[in-house]
Amino acid sequence: MKIALRSILKISVILVFFSLNAQNYSEIGNHDFNQYWEFKLVENTGIYDTQQYDNWTKISIPHDWSVDFSFDAEKGEGATGYLPGGKGTYRKEFIISDTKETTTYLLFDGIYNNSKFYLNDKLLGFHPYGYSPFYFDITDDLNKTTGKNQLKVDVNRKKYVDSRWYTGSGIYRNVKLIRKNNLHIPVWGIFITTPEITTEKAIVNIKSSLKNKFPENQNFEIQIKIYDDKGEVVSQTSQSKSIEAKNDLEIESTVQISNPYLWKLDSPRLYKAVVSIVQNNNIIDENTIKFGAREIEFDADKGFFLNKEHTKIKGVCLHHDGGIVGAAVPKDVWRRRLQKLKDAGCNAIRISHNPGSDEFLDLCDEMGFLVQDEFFDEWDNPKDKRFNMNERSVDDITRGYTEYFQEWAEKDLKNTILAHRNHPSIFQWSIGNEIEWTYPRNADATGFFNNMDWSGNYFWEEPPHSTAQIKEKLATLPRGKYDIGKTAKKLAAWTRELDTTRYITANCILPSASHLSGYADELDVVGYSYRRVLYDYGHENYPDKPIMGTENLVQWHEWKAVKERPFISGTFLWTGIDYMGESNGQWPRKATPSGMLDVAGFEKPSYHMMKTLWNDDPHLYVATQKLEKSIFKEDENTGEPVERKKGAWKKALWVWHDVNEHWNYKDQEKVVIEVYSNYDEVELCVNEQSYKTKKLEDFEDRIYKWIIPFHKGELKIIGKKDGEIEEIKTIKTTSEPKNIKLTTDKTVMQANGYSVAHIIAQLEDADGNPVKNIEDKITFSVDGNVSILGVDNGSAFSVQDYKSNSVQTNNGKCLLLIQSQNEKGDITIFATSEKLTSNQLTINIK
Template identity: 30%
Template sequence: MKKERINDNWLFWKDGHETEKQLINIPHDAMQTEERVPDLPNGNATGFYPGGKYIYTKNLFGAEALREKSVSVEFEGVYMNSKVFLNEEELGGWIYGYTNFYVDLTDRLKIGEDNELKVIVDNSETPNSRWYSGSGIYRSVNLWTGEKHHIKPEGIKIKTVSINPAEVEVSIEAEKTEDMTILCEVLKDGKIVASFAGEYSTVQIPNGKLWDTEHPELYTLRAVLKNGDGIVDEAQTRFGIRMITWGAGKGFQINGNTVKLRGGCVHHDHGPLGACAYDKAEYRRVKKLKEAGFNAVRYSHNPAGKNFLDVCDELGMYVLDETFDQWELSQSPYDYSQYFAKEWKKDVTALVSKDYNHPCVVMYCIGNEITDTGLPSGAEISRMLNEAFHQLDSTRPTTIAVNSMLSVLAAKQAEKRKAGEKNVGSEDVNDILTLLPKIMASITPENLETLIGECISYVDIPGYNYGHNLYEGTHKLAPKRLILSTETFPKTMDTNWTAVEQNDYVIGDFMWTAWDYLGEAGVGQPVYGTTQAPFSKDYPCLTAACGSFDLTGFPESQAYYSAVMWGAYDKPYIGVRPVNHSGEEYTLGRWRLTDSLNCWTWPGQEGREAEIEVYSIGDSVELFRDGQSMGRKPLEAYKCDFHTAYRPGVLEAVCYDSDGKEIARDSLVTAGEETRLTILKEDDVIRADGEDLAYVTVHVTDEKGNLKMMTNRKISVTVEGPGRLLAVGSGNPETEEKFTDGVYTSWHGRVIAIIRSEKEAGRIKVTASAEGMESVSAEIMSGRVI
């Protein structure tokens, strides 16, 4: 069948505001149209954005060519409780906001007339999520058209059955008559390398090239449905030749090679874009993570979008795709738990169908921090989920991300309910998490095994959130069990990774988190003047403030630490703790490694003590200030610290091996007196398809381009030519500014502007200005799609 995106020219309005209709394009996040509410119940979970009920409509013309044809619409993601209508007739919809779904329009289009496609989205019952969910049609919409006899969307399934020789098993689901035939070709770089016939076949790929993160080799399978000599339908899908094995003594293996997962968790939002899942946004994120040394992403805590998986296939990134953040027990008042019993099987089936041909997906997670795991009913649900996954896909292992504290609390609450106590379990899980360290320290492997042993026995590789202290004891109790660190504190990054490297039964570590996100406001935000801070912060806190990359994609010091630890960064990194807070008490929160900045420009702080952190490979580091050595120190866990009085100049770090031989050096320079704007573009050319994005950063610098991280300005961005300004934002975790206003105050000297192309080719001019400063511009060519 033919697949066509129908993302442009939708009408949108909030229910009850019919006079305020807007012409918009998909992806669209309706939550970004809402005003933040300071006293919103559980508002810190969503960044204080409320939900709502929204309507989207689009005209579909019933062309004569569609008469007697198969027609359906695919929605890749709608949050949440959607209902889909054609000409006011309800034809479908989906409850879970992260599952892609199809609505059949066959024989319902009025030929020769406009047809109204309407989508009603109801995200009004909040809170229903522990993070920023977004609202509306935030992923692409596709129109599928073809003959009544056709190969079904997602109907081709490809499974690697051997890597030496390279051999795949192909099954094709089609609406066809018995006398119709299916012919298939396997292509590599546009050339046919194998061909076969039939709906079910095992085919050998000559000189097959295997897929992994270092060599993301992709093939295309093209299937043709024929009636005699006539072509009835065509379909194609990409795949990789990749085999997963796992077990005691060998760990987790890709194509027979043991792999350690250098992982990070990510939520689905894209900061200034809200939940909008543009292709370029997904590509940019994965590319930056891979360059920083990550080889795996845990998509937390919901199913990943198709375009995210496409990018991971192309660039080479392992993916742990996750189903649910709750089963039958709720995590927040109006969450998916109320639908779980009736809906889980549909959502699991859709997830596996979506993921099946993506070589990047190497594991399914059946749930995150599920409180049911502490109850007998949780074991039964675990059994059902794992049975369903294994029936649908026997090639990938399953895991579950257990938070043992929540399991223990659920069991204790069940005991209290049994004893007749009231108001048990009413707390929001995010509030309970403030007790995490204290309770975790009291849990032993023995009592945890008694509590959740049966539940985790059904998954192939159990995952532990914040449970590194349990690994050794758990291994003694269950020596054949592999362990995955599904979520860990950045503060214990070195010990977490040591456990992975030194134990073949610990297969990887996923830090919380790889990329900052909206909601869970302030869980990693530094607080000065006190050593005590709540789990999350009050309005106007907006983001979690705990990513290795900030909300706009700039790497934090934490990203360099892990890169050094993984051998992905080959020179010293210099971080300086905020000199303007020198000597103050402070707390970082448990989800942040450090508050240091790659900065030696601290105006007005001359003479105050500067705490300097150096992360590096090698054996030792020597630090120089203005050419004078401040001493050489041994590296402990890839890090050493120096102290000196701040004064403008140059800091230089040199790392040495165990023989005292220099390996590499790097430096920080104090910016000059002049302050100006500098504009940088990430792309010179984008596609004029109405969906491609250009990212442009505006820095506050000196005349030589040195960043002034402590000098911030309110920066206005305008766009001329065939492009539309979608958002301007920064990494500031605490602000009342809106991404959609075109004006934003820089944070650590930077803002980012995101521009969407139009369907017209030409030059896009992006101009940034600030009061009292000279404007700066950059041009991007938007080219026609051929």
């Protein structure tokens, strides 16, 4: 199956006029519908003091109320990050002064969750799922007498353990008010594909759905212009059409681009299409769409091909929270995080375990990431959120989407596809995540889970039962109310109904059963969850079915298994970034520390290991640990470092082993030096004394290592290629902190209410060396018109409040997030601790 491009849909928006105060409606002009809201927390399930929300509070959207509270071990639940849910109400007043011959849509990209909508006290509808986009046609419900309207949104997340990770609460994604002529292309009404691509030409197919709400037939012209990324018109077409009164029409248009450029991972160039509806030489509706030309293909023997080039998928799984900001993640926060992953060699994102935001997908399109967009974590049967995979009971506060699945799954799935199908980054639709254990006969058939030891047989052994035994047990074991194969068939059919240009997959935690239960029959690519040990098994038993890793460990052994097998197209590692939640009974662990980046977006040791594996560019990173705490020991005969348990690297699990980034130990104390690098040779020196050059080929775990006695001074690692020095890195023994060094990723911010700057504070000694072995409490002071979003130190075990300007450091550093408002001017930032001060930063907001 060959699949060619998609595009990004940008519906034209005619913004209306609105204000905040219900007693003082005024027309503000073209403005962002995310602005000028009020919020009130009306019920808190008796868990937290709601004093800060007793009255209506002015806010902007996106908004997550849960992250404003303190972490609580007794009154919170680790599954959702020890933060509260509750019930909140949003309201907004706005004016539409002219409703003649217009249609108005209200579009939400995501609300968590169980939301009800009222316009001028009339119920518009209900939406239970927290991740799917949806909209209302509010034309007939607008106040046509005065033009003054009040929108109210009730969000009910009293079931605050309804997920296995942190969800956030509230209107945490963008909201748009879209005004159109009564003859228009409705929301999600354009679908662009490139069914044929060669070096000489690209055929671009544009399907446009039109809606005529006039009581008369309408004649019109549909005009399409294609622009390249330099703004030049490269193709255009037009058609004269007629549409009947009160009717819909689908128009298919085809244009050709000569000598097209392709959307590639290292060059994600996009085209732009402008689709216009014209009557009497006037444009009455105009839609701007960015798109890119690309082809994708999975081969069961050869792996994955992008634009006919063999490409290994170097992917990571990502949950949707952004640490400090909870689920309401500004675009700049995602941009910084994605760029770090890109720098490590990552080229693909699995959005787990739910559809992503449109903004996130825009970034993936622009930055060159492949995306697996996942629909559901639960189907017919619930998961016990407190006892992950050890099902015991499901009480009221842990009831999740399963309650609504039968009624809402089709609508949520189809809304997601319609909203996202134009993104060139999306190459897979995932219909489910680790669904099998909720259908007991699947687990029983394989022999796993009912006798599973997470540190043992599941990860490293083939199923206890043969394929024949599994097949026989699936045929004879008692069936539940629902069948996994039948549900998969239904979900796959809904997906193919709207999009046949991408591959359908799922993350299968029991693939040995899924291949025989009817589940895998509905998948174009079968994803294996933590089952690299089954790659050969799967390929031998089901040779016509492409398989890949869709949830795997951030460890060298996982990538080694992919690298050695051409029929395995790639992997998605768990995870790219630490995420809040899934910390049941593990207080004060608020987050799951399996990522390459921590919750503040700081690089972890595993990041550097993967960077050496996924990049051709050379990389050097050094870590240290006292011998007694290291996973390595000193060989009695050679004195060289060896694993305490031989071959342990082959079965390393989620969390990277404990190492430090400093060179501060007791004099003569034995220390293990670890170097992660893709250089052929690395030499270690301390105070210019060489401790031997070693070769990468001698370390099957790909970790250069030495054991040496600690000497105060400078530790130096030297990367060599063909015996020649290519790169040198050093770390120095540091003294007491004498200063706080502030750095920022922005010296200029936009006065738009969205721009975010990341301010990093690092303890330094008198010589300017970063101090990473001593902690201090830092307080930030910000002078100017910006919002402080919060602070964090990146540790998964830090339960300090996010909504603060003070925080204890971790590894000697911490992070402050600030966001612009709608005012221009300079802001200044400095930091202090009990004994230290910082340099001053100045950021211009323009």
